Amino acid sequence: MKKLRIAAISFLNPAPLLYDFEHAPQQERLAARYDIHYTLPSQCAAQLASGEADLGLVPIASLPLIPGIVAVPGCTIASLETVRSIQLVVRPGLKLEDIRTLATDAASRSSAAYVRLLLKHFYGNTPDVHEEDANLAHMLATSDAALLIGDPALLALEEHNRQHHFPDHTWIDVAKLWRKHTQRPWVAAVWAVRTAALEQTGITPQQLTRDLQQSRDAGLEHIENLVSEWTPRLPLLPETIRYYLSENIHYILDAECLTAIHRFFHLAEKTGTLPAYKFRLLNDPK
Secondary structure, X not given: OOOEEEEEEOOOOOOOOOHHHHOOOHHHHHHOOEEEEEEOHHHHHHHHHHOOOOEEEEEHHHHHHOOOEEEEEEEEEEEOOOOOOEEEEEOOOOXXXXXXXXXXXXXXXXXXXXXXXXXXXXXXXXXXEEEEOOOHHHHHHHOOEXXXXXXXXXXXXXXXXXXXXXXXXXXXXXXXXXXXXXXXXEEEEEEEEEHHHHHHHOOOHHHHHHHHHHHHHHHHHOHHHHHHHHOOOOOOOHHHHHHHHHHHOEEEOOHHHHHHHHHHHHHHHHOOOOOOOOOOEOOOOO
């Protein structure tokens, strides 16, 4: 039987979600059903859209743009307050309503959509937005503000806090800004699957959901293992990684997160950031 092809994210934050896929004793069992490879968040969506992947950790802003996919219940990458790995850095002397040019990390999708709709809906601002590689100095050399996501954002924030990089700039945690204006969690990504692929692989929706949720639960039970594995990979203190995985990121797609997703798509449509979209889970009635 054909394996389900997974496009996963090569950042720190999804590490708990992928735990069983990367660790014994479940790794070998899952490898019989799933074929996993790693890429950037924006490329997960692109590979689902092209048919190169069947399942991916997809930025929620990409969901309206890919026909034939639905979100899998149970797992998410979200934040209930402060996420730390999504940073909007603004030049000295500028307020959010003053930003005229915005450079976004080329890896971003949902984060850029969040910033665009927040600026338009709450600050009446529609800056010119363009993508660049995740280099803060280069981004701010050409733009009023820069948006960093994932590990580059964590590393830049660490340098800012410990070595006073860009000390006169305003550093804004986008999840915290979203929470301030909506009183909702910030939801970045969900597992999304091409429904046709399930039929081709013989994996049932119930089995897929169970495999993903069990992997998440195993990851949350083994945070210390993940801290040990990731400390040599990133120039971050172990306590920073530990707090990020256990406190900054929220991994359960609960009712509050679902409400936040609906709020996001409502505002995204209202501001013209994204086309109208009805969010649907794999277990929802058709």
